[in-house]
Amino acid sequence: MKKPRAAHLDEMQDLKLLKLEEYGFWILFWALPAAVVIQLLTGGTLRQVAGEIIVFLIGSVCLLGPALKNGLWTRGSAPSRKENALVSVLPAVLIGALHVIRLLKNGGIGGAALLVTAGVMAAAWAGCLLILEIFRAVYEKRRARLDDTDGEGDE
Amino acid sequence: MSQKALAEAVGVSRQTMNAIEQGDYNPTIRLCRAICRVLGKSLDDLFGEEDTP
Numbered sequence: 001m002k003k004p005r006a007a008h009l010d011e012m013q014d015l016k017l018l019k020l021e022e023y024g025f026w027i028l029f030w031a032l033p034a035a036v037v038i039q040l041l042t043g044g045t046l047r048q049v050a051g052e053i054i055v056f057l058i059g060s061v062c063l064l065g066p067a068l069k070n071g072l073w074t075r076g077s078a079p080s081r082k083e084n085a086l087v088s089v090l091p092a093v094l095i096g097a098l099h100v101i102r103l104l105k106n107g108g109i110g111g112a113a114l115l116v117t118a119g120v121m122a123a124a125w126a127g128c129l130l131i132l133e134i135f136r137a138v139y140e141k142r143r144a145r146l147d148d149t150d151g152e153g154d155e
Numbered sequence: 156m157s158q159k160a161l162a163e164a165v166g167v168s169r170q171t172m173n174a175i176e177q178g179d180y181n182p183t184i185r186l187c188r189a190i191c192r193v194l195g196k197s198l199d200d201l202f203g204e205e206d207t208p
Contacts, residue, residue: 011182013171
């Protein structure tokens, strides 16, 4: 009996579909924080974007958990403190920019406000770096454990 | 044996078989072995490196 094609993909079709799903996932993944930022810039409150933030966090956990479990880091860079410190600048700048824009909307920006913004940016950078360093420690521990196994039962 | 018959015999689409023939897709070792079994050839016969002069 002939198998229905739609319900049974061969390996190449399966890989292609996975690739398409990957594109879709990454578009959605980055569109969510973009939507949060846009809403916050256009007068939205954190309460109003809570749904997007929760979905983004769930997606992040679903991606990060299995990746760390399988001893996988990003494709683009090797895990290192220098790299993590560099990557942490991005959210710090983003949060700082958001802070400044909100200050400007609420009646201007003074020396003290700029100092607060710098503090917020520094805290965001340190927080991101700390989180990434924890992930790196978990990754390296897991990587060492996976490399030490003799392969039985592991793929 | 036609491409269509081979594709059906190993359980893949003709599109996939065509991509393998064109060198656009690297099949898994499992599929390579299935193709070899159907054609009665060894892995080396079908997928081995050709000697370059």
